[in-house]
Amino acid sequence: MTPDEMIDGYVAEVVLLLPHRQRADVARELHDLIVQEVADAAETRPGRAEAVAAVLAGFGRPAEVAARYRAPIVLIDPSDSRRLFTLAAGGAVLILAGAMLGELIDHVPPQRDPAAAADRATPFLFAWLGLLAAWFAVAGWWRRRHPDEAWKPRPIPTDRISRPGRLAALVFYIAGTLALVDPPGMLRLVSGGRAAPAAYHAMEYDDDFLAVRGPVVLALLILSLALQAIVIGQGRWLSWTRQADLVLSLVMCVVLTWVVAAPVFVSGAADRTAKEIVALLILISLADMAFSLRRHRVRQAVLSR
Template sequence: MTDDELISRYVADVIALLPRRQRADVARELRDLLREELTGPDDTRTLLTRFGHPAEVAARYTAPVALIDPADTRRFLLLAGGGALLVHLGGALLSPHDLAAAAEVTWPVVLGWLGVLVAAFAGTAWWRRRHTGPPAWKPRPPLSDRVNRVGRTAAVAVFALGTLILVDPAAVMHALGAAPAPFAYHPDFLLVRGPVLLTLLILGLALQTTLAWTGRWTRPLHLADLIHSLLVCAAMAWAISAGPVFSAAPTDRTTKAAAALIILITLADLAFRARRLSVAHALAS
């Protein structure tokens, strides 16, 4: 193959990666540039190797089309990895004694989640390039340690009422005129798991009451809240995987599914709050 044939083949590979409207101009410019470079001591193959792979050269002439914008890559990876982890964790919580069966159910969900993410991020990148251009920075509202005391007190009251209902839901259903049997706790649950969960719920009430009283977040309160949330998630996971919670099977299945969903949402919220606290700490240091 002659020098001109090598250059023509190289130029063809470059312009094949470019939009049609650019190909003729780039082909002329690149061919002339390579011929000028060839006047030196290098042979054609050495020159082309040093000049770069055709894909790299094509990227110099036009912005490469990215399925996911570089600015979104970190967020995409966090959502993809975090979502996959949460889905697998949810499957393990609902089928703790048959992880292989749980994986058969969760893997299609994970792949579907990844597909949704890719489509969403690719669509956002396409829209941004076509209509809005590069993303503009917008300042976020400043972080505040203050707490709405009225709202927090109302939340504590609702939390306390919910805790009272959970102590004996069968009695509450009976008082409301509903059948109490489907809401009776299993005797095994009442031995250890129930009291442990109730203790953690009471500790949570005490923590939220303290927060409503002080009216602001402090670093010890943040740390205590994060640790308490992790303990609650661990205790709930243990409670729903160690045996039945309710004697009635339908109520037990529904409760465990709801508990698994609460655990996953809480873990996602904990990750978000931990990241926010880390950023705030780095700014303060």
């Protein structure tokens, strides 16, 4: 192969990787550039063929050269990669945790199988990753189509709370705790005593739950309510109240996982429904802890500047 054929072949491989409308212009530009480089290199090399080979090696693979002449096809913007990874990892943890909780609810030892839980989580995991990829791809495409959209400022996270909102939530949580102490009594109060006897029986706790797990859950709920009352009194989160809330939330998630591993109510239907609600609360609590911790770190980073 002659030196000119080497140049023409290289240029042809490059332009074949480009859109049709660019090929003629790029072919002329690239050919002239290579010829000029070869002429300069021939002054220090014994033959033109060696000079051509050295110049083409310096240019790199045809695909690399073609990439310099066209905008790359990007599915996920580089600026979104970190957030995508964070959401993907966080979602994967929640999905796997949900699958493990489902295994605890559906089976008793020794039928529980972590591998079965992983198999159950796999379709949801792939669906979550696909949804994230689609979302960020559409968001990136929209930003590229509307580059002039102005940035909208967001309020900086603060330690202050809304006392009325937090107080209303505390009243709601106290009512919920009282309902958990005596579910049949709450059902009697709500229904005016007109519920069927079987409904009252279905709301009775299992004896083993009342012996150990129930009192532990109740103690944690009372501690959580007391902590929220302190936060309301202060009107803001303090360093120690935030840390105490995080520790208490983690302990609560562990204890609730322990709770769903054994019967809670005497009725099978009520027991399963209660466990599914508890499992959902665990997942929500984990997500809320991660979100709150991130907000706190963002605030600390802003204030430490």
